[in-house]
Amino acid sequence: MVKKYRGSFSGEHGDGIVRAEFLPELIGENNYKLLKEIKTIFDPYNVFNKGKIVEAYPMDKHLRYQPDREEPVIETIQDFSDQQGILRLAEKCNGSGDCRKPVFAGGTMCPSYRATRDEKDTTRARANTLREFLTHSDKANRFDHKELKEVFDLCLSCKACAGECPSSVDVAALKAEFLYQYQKIHRPSLRTHLFAHNIRYNRLGSIAPWLTNLMLNSTMTKSILKIAKERSIPKLYKTTLKRWVKRNLEVLQPQNPIRTIYLFVDEFTNYYDVNIGIDALKLLTKLNYRVLWIDHEESGRSFISKGYLAEAKKAIDKNVYLFKDLITEQTPLVGTEPSAILGFRDEYLRLADDKVAARSIAKHTMTIEEFIAQEFKNDRITAHQFTNRPQEIKIHVHCHQKSLSSSAHTFTMLNIPENYKPVLMSTGCCGMAGSFGYEKEHYKVSMQVGEDTLFPKVRAMGKDVLISASGTSCRHQIHDGTKRESKHPVTILKEALV
Ligand code: SF4
Ligand code: SF4
Structure with a gap:
């Protein structure tokens, strides 16, 4: 009918798999032959978009879904119900290849691919490899595949894909879940354990910070833990922000505050960037804000980045419980370290048991930049x-x-x-x-x-x-x-x- 009325069955988006098999009929055999010849000149080995425009597969062949496919049931610790499950999230990749954008195109996605120029290190490779194994693996734990370990290895969990991928494929969330499930079978290294639990060791180390700093920055420690020798390890501050707050905050509080806020004393600011925490307190109180603080748990970021999601969940549930009756529009929760405070808007919603409370806290949680702006x-x-x-x-x-x-x-x-x-x-x-x-x-x-x-x-x-x-x-x-x-x-x- 399209041909009869001299129409075209594709618009600005090209022909695509559903229309390509009808091309010879639409443009005529001679034109189609020309099209094939042009493709062969530029792509003699038929590498690019095989079976998509010329010699196209029939529209009902080579599809991702087979008829009557039995949907695998995949248990996850994170709640992916907003995506209809982890498999649906992985399946959202439409293959557009935006995650292969070069540096000059701007944006951030995908830093690992930009560094290696290897398809294996793209967002697309990660989402699709996970999709394949979650769909077709015959193992009891479908995450237990070394190929998955390999594709996720260079993912920096930067979350650029969650914001820049046209399908919002959030590989950082997929990676955290993969690590959690994979590590149920494969024991993580000592280094991974130490990084994940760094707060526990910092608590101990902060008793004698100078000694801890000396030990951690020694060549021997770096070599045992397989830390790059070129790196300097962040130094513990002479006190913690929590200790400083207990001694000094009260005298800083303004007489007639215009508002009250809660400061989230994240683990990085508490042990390393204490001066930044002090600056935040001095700035806010000088600007006439009453700043409150409660003895809460760590943010969970170190656990999440290493796939220790059960431990992260424990910290998250406790924080949600502690903050749920305190954080409101009038008394927001404000933090200085983005990776810690923004977890309330992200992983907290996937991991917290009390979703209603987590959502309410997330609504009134802000970076200090957001608050001041x-x-x-x-x-x-x-x-x-x-x-x-x-x-x-x-x-x-x-x-x-x-x-x-x-x-x-x-x-x-x-x-x-x-x-x-x-x-x-x-x-x-x-x-x-x-x-x-x-x-x-x-x-x-x-x-x-x-x-x-x-x-x-x-x-x-x-x-x-x-x-x-x-x-x-x-x-x-x-x-x-x-x-x-x-x-x-x-x-x-x-x-x-x-
Ligand atoms: S991950 Fe996103 S940007 Fe990359 S190919 Fe898939 S849909 Fe496109
Ligand atoms: S989170 Fe991983 S996959 Fe996503 S853009 Fe960052 S490095 Fe790439």
Whole structure:
């Protein structure tokens, strides 16, 4: 009928599998022969899009789903019901190949592919390999395949795919589940165990931080734990933020606060970046906010990144229980480390037992950048509270912020002082990704990811330009890759107070 009325059965999206077999009929045998010849000139071995346009498969052959396929039942610790199960999430990949975008195309996805240029290291490869095994494996534990270990190995869990893939394939969530299920059978290494449980050991180590720092940075420790010798291990601060808060917070509190907020003292700020936590408290109280703190659990980020999801779930359930009656629109939960605080919007919803409470907390949980930008827009913070000295600032935004929040909040926050000139850098992933960049076998890829966009931009900056980076891993990676120091935006703004 289409042909009879001189129509075309495809529009701007090409012919596709459902129409290609009818092409000879539509354009005529002679034209079709020409089409085939052109394809052969450019692709003599028929490598590209085999069976898609010329010599196309019939529309009902070579399909992903076979008729009467028995749907596998896959138990997961994370709740994937919003995706109709983990298999459906993996199946969302439509093969478009956006995850093979080159660096010059901008964005972040997919840093591992950008570093290695190997299809195995794309988001697509990960989603489809998982789909294959979850669908066809005959093992009791369908995750128990070394091929899966291989494709997930270089995934940095940056979450860029969750935000940039046109089908929102969230490979970081898939990887966490894979590791959890795989490690039920294959015992993780000592290094993995230590990274996952770093808070437990930091608690011990913080009794004598100088000794712990000395030991952890020794060549012997690095060699035993297979940590890249080029790396410096983050140093424990002389005290913890929780101890500091207990001693000092009360005297900082304003007389007539305009609002009350809860500060989430994440494990990275508590042990390493204590100064950033102190800056946040000084900034917020000086801006007339009453800051409260409760003795909560760690965020669960270290557990999640190593696939220790049962341990993560325990911490998450406890935090949800502790915060559920405290966190409201009037009293939001605010955090400084993006990878920790943004978990409330992401993994908490997949792992918490009390979903209603987790959703309610997530709604009122904010990065400090979001909070300050919001308060500025509502005129509760003004430029008059800050210096009018000029300052150029280049901003590198954490991957989880790009995916689960927005770079715009950091810009708004650093743009508050009248003569501050912040610029959002078009940088992808920094390459550190928690413990990933410390691991000997991942060091090269980690540095290559940094070299793709971030390092050259930092090296090209003048000495007077401030570098803003909210992630603890990003700051460490900037230092290791360029020897430049960067600051958390909260420190930059605190130093701008008059
Ligand atoms: S993972 Fe996403 S971006 Fe990559 S091929 Fe699949 S749908 Fe496209
Ligand atoms: S989480 Fe990051 S590294 Fe992993 S597949 Fe997605 S974009 Fe690639």
